[in-house]
Amino acid sequence: MLLQHCAWPEVEAYLEKSTGVIVPIGSTEQHGPNGLVGTDALCPQVLAEAAGEREGIMVAPTLSIGMAQHHLDFPGSITLRPRTLMAVVYDVVQSLARHGFSHIYFLNGHGGNINTVQAAFAEYYSDYSLHKGPSCEAQTRLKMGNWFAGGRVKQISAERFGDKEGSHATCSEISLTQYAYPESIKDVGLSPEQAPEGHFRDAVDFRRQFPDGRIGAASGLANPETGKALFEAGIADLLDEYRAFLDS
């Protein structure tokens, strides 16, 4: 159930039955020579939309631009400063909370968003905690889950790619986008097969260490068949976690 495709009376009716919502959040950033710039937004989006359709869960529009400062030396990457992303998350939460959404689940596709989104949650709660009195408890529960960290997904990643999975432009995320967007599969060679691992600071430092943008991944192993398996696994993981969240 896509929020964008509802009229407001449908949202009103939904809130009578459920006060949960999924907000896909990702990033727009390079994912190596064969990964899509939109990978981190597209992955949670396709999983959330499919789960939402199957189970009648409201899915908000994807926050497609995240915190990607370290990728900016590669063309096409777009970042929000952490403080900007925090403000976006804050305003989205406050808007949804006003309508009575009590459980807001951010399905995340980008490791680089985690700290900032969690800091935004704390900023939101701070505005309650710093006051004393009957109206100073937040009525809204916030949770961020990472699609790539669910149990079923991780098992498939481990089985299919083992230590070639990597940590950026991973075989799994590229596989999922290949399944979801087969027309956008890139036929390019990757050298070396597996990219180096390491830490990074800013964008120039990142590109010096990771010249084609991948970290630790043999991204050429990605394939749409594994993508299909990950798609089903990701939906199942998400539904498990979302239901547990609703019950909390």
Add this chain to the structure above:
Amino acid sequence: MLLQHCAWPEVEAYLEKSTGVIVPIGSTEQHGPNGLVGTDALCPQVLAEAAGEREGIMVAPTLSIGMAQHHLDFPGSITLRPRTLMAVVYDVVQSLARHGFSHIYFLNGHGGNINTVQAAFAEYYSDYSLHKGPSCEAQTRLKMGNWFAGGRVKQISAERFGDKEGSHATCSEISLTQYAYPESIKDVGLSPEQAPEGHFRDAVDFRRQFPDGRIGAASGLANPETGKALFEAGIADLLDEYRAFLDS
């Protein structure tokens, strides 16, 4: 050419040929009983993506959440505060400018965004103007166009809907989404046929004046056939304006 579906070397290659980009920007807000909450984001998105595909223009991911404070008393509406939206536009511009995009065209679907986005442009230019010296001229041109204000589009709106078009939940924008998303057409009655006109302040004031969310529109007149005509007209208007912008 969707930025999200490119790998970075494709973006690099694109920049060799063109340094223009279209950024669809909209809003997530009620559009009356038969309009989609996502109307203002979906309209510029479908037009930009079609134009981009036909002409090989790079299209960034849609900024789906805009400045919609006045709609918040209707379930499903989400707003960014003006200062948050300004920060988002600023960061997106700065990111794209870093890659060498010299002409950034925001295709807008929401009247309520206009002031804030223009203020964001001025904020961006201010950071150049407040310094003196050789590097203090911005190399990036920014423009915002409204899909609903192009010549061809306005002619169709006038011909088909006349003074029943309205100014929110307009017949035209609902028609366009009906064409683009026929499975989401709402079969609901509207009473009165045409909503009242007026001005508004905050969300409570808005809903008091416009109880079902429409302003001045007889939104029930919307139809997918007109949507198809608007789709073609919107693409043509956009391409004209974008090309003129590139030449500036």
Add this chain to the structure above:
Amino acid sequence: MLLQHCAWPEVEAYLEKSTGVIVPIGSTEQHGPNGLVGTDALCPQVLAEAAGEREGIMVAPTLSIGMAQHHLDFPGSITLRPRTLMAVVYDVVQSLARHGFSHIYFLNGHGGNINTVQAAFAEYYSDYSLHKGPSCEAQTRLKMGNWFAGGRVKQISAERFGDKEGSHATCSEISLTQYAYPESIKDVGLSPEQAPEGHFRDAVDFRRQFPDGRIGAASGLANPETGKALFEAGIADLLDEYRAFLDS
């Protein structure tokens, strides 16, 4: 009735009779070789003060510095960043609202302020709209009018200057200041007689395109006699619009 010249009990007494106030807002920026740097602040100020005196309307002190980033390559121009101007408007509104002013009319003299001031209004309303409950409706109406856009004023501009009026350092605004400040009339030649039209980005770009600061105006046609006519027309336009606003 100048707020600055009242003692607080007089303001208290005024509020018993009326809860409307006019806030002149302008800019401090170059207006070509024969226009005053203060034109955009002085014009709304003289009109508001005269109207206020004639009709007993409270007039707040002029916000003389606006959003003028594009003029900064000409000596004497001063800007507030958009976000600063937004904060100023917000705080002024909140202060006046606290006293019970229910209708705050900003009489504006600078096109470049419009987007930012409107964004500030939306920021103010957002703080109400993002909460739900009995106290979440703003009790204050905000309106910005441009002195140069009133019906009587535009008619005079058209009759006297036609297509030589221009859009910056216009014949009309310079005429009005010449009437109001005859001792400051500049006796300088202008070449070309009429300045070019165009769009601009930052300050360096502006000056390159508009070397003497004028846009589209044959500012040498300005004369204090027309200024006197504009003065009376501007007062009448303002009073009409202000009264209609009070009745809203």
Add this chain to the structure above:
Amino acid sequence: MLLQHCAWPEVEAYLEKSTGVIVPIGSTEQHGPNGLVGTDALCPQVLAEAAGEREGIMVAPTLSIGMAQHHLDFPGSITLRPRTLMAVVYDVVQSLARHGFSHIYFLNGHGGNINTVQAAFAEYYSDYSLHKGPSCEAQTRLKMGNWFAGGRVKQISAERFGDKEGSHATCSEISLTQYAYPESIKDVGLSPEQAPEGHFRDAVDFRRQFPDGRIGAASGLANPETGKALFEAGIADLLDEYRAFLDS
């Protein structure tokens, strides 16, 4: 020499001879039953303008709204939050510095502005100090002087009013406005003759302690004759201090 009444070529010519400028800064706040709401802005304005005219010093438009949070329980008082006022001062300084003004003298009329304006100066310098390298020294000198603290002015205050001068709505500042704006002299009784002294926090606390708005002042002693003496003394004090500042 009023910046608002110059055309930009006159400012350019001025900068050939002098790079100093005076910026009057005040407040819009209650000053008791017989003091003007604009007292703190009007006093520095009339002194700066007179000094500027006599000596050909450039005088910027007055920043009429300052930090007056504690006065907000009295009708007509307007405040900028400290962070807003800091941003205003910052932007004004940066604008003037861009034109080559090397000595910016803020002539202040409101004790409540002092901390905030000084903090703004430190904010401006911080942006230089936090970087290292050849361009990291500010070329602009900033100084704030209080018109009421000059030697000649304080002598007159002491002679004429002694311990009845007070610290808000002082006999001296009201005298100066009575001289400058004789048509606005208020004929009201004050009881008690001399207001209490004390400290304050927020606006409600202020009004509880100082029910008519005065602090420590027997404001009824104010008279335009003393105002005239203060006017001349204030100009002389200002010119002394400004010249010394230019030589620093």
Add this chain to the structure above:
Amino acid sequence: MLLQHCAWPEVEAYLEKSTGVIVPIGSTEQHGPNGLVGTDALCPQVLAEAAGEREGIMVAPTLSIGMAQHHLDFPGSITLRPRTLMAVVYDVVQSLARHGFSHIYFLNGHGGNINTVQAAFAEYYSDYSLHKGPSCEAQTRLKMGNWFAGGRVKQISAERFGDKEGSHATCSEISLTQYAYPESIKDVGLSPEQAPEGHFRDAVDFRRQFPDGRIGAASGLANPETGKALFEAGIADLLDEYRAFLDS
């Protein structure tokens, strides 16, 4: 080597030999009935100061107040909002970087700080990454380590406390403060012996779930002897990690 106890020429001399520095960062928040409010700041402080003294490493003053919004319903807890803490970390980093410190190691004592401090690091790097050119690489490496997560420390915690360690007001952190501040050991009973585990949102929610402030910990098991072991282990862990960081 305490920065606070050096004179600046000693810092200058230090920088000739090393450009690394340790910044202890903690929190001021309740730690249950027998834990110190300062636990999270005191632990990294005593470890950093001891390590600094033994090895001649520069140790900056402790940032004693962190992000502790969830503890505010217990008296004595103090929080910085996430955005405030981010600004603090940013300014401290920029100050140290200006002096040529190339490796800044934050030794953290509070899990609740992690997201915010990492977001601050990203904010710092963003200001480099969003620009292009020769000076757009940060010369400063930033790292945050948690004293309680080092290998030797975790081994002791596991051996001594096993699953009674808990996650707030842990046996280990209280042991360390008991060793460091034996005069402040609290002789209080705890009921239940082991606190519940769980998740939390704001301060009211936190206290409802964790009535005495502990999470999962049998804090009464804490003892100064284990504290001594943790002290030595913590120093050794820190030195290992700091040296590895310097070599990076």
Add this chain to the structure above:
Amino acid sequence: MLLQHCAWPEVEAYLEKSTGVIVPIGSTEQHGPNGLVGTDALCPQVLAEAAGEREGIMVAPTLSIGMAQHHLDFPGSITLRPRTLMAVVYDVVQSLARHGFSHIYFLNGHGGNINTVQAAFAEYYSDYSLHKGPSCEAQTRLKMGNWFAGGRVKQISAERFGDKEGSHATCSEISLTQYAYPESIKDVGLSPEQAPEGHFRDAVDFRRQFPDGRIGAASGLANPETGKALFEAGIADLLDEYRAFLDS
């Protein structure tokens, strides 16, 4: 009574008896060749802690980093931007106020903090003053005192050092740190004996004028014996002022 060394039930018990608290606030900045970088934080800390211990007054952790932009050209100096320090003070005040602390006394050790901290107080009060109604009075009293400005302390400074005291790296503050931290006394020669006086702007300007960091001080006269006298005097001054504050 150190807040950091209390458990929360002790703070709760304290609040039954007293709702006052002392917050030491200082700076981390060069203090000449023989002064400690931590001087301005250490001085108020040792005084507050001793006073707190003797009289059972709650003492919060020291805010060790202040507004020190002008010292940044000397290694080891760390600054918060004024706006950052304002946010820190604001959040600390709001946290303490939530617990019911009604009198928050900041004992300050750095002249450069004064304006910014006072601006932060005004920011805090503004949030009350800008609203109208029963809950719009702040229940918390804020005061900042400077340890070096108490009557007993100033008398000792005058007697022992006269016009050699100076205004930065003063004989008195160095004496106090020599008494408190005898192991950190620096044995260095100072040339000239007494540093020049003057004003400063940013960090580069400061160091040009004051090459070894001292302003006006013959810091070599500092001695721990005077430090001991200042220690006792400072405690007595503090207790007097704190008690008077509590009674206000």
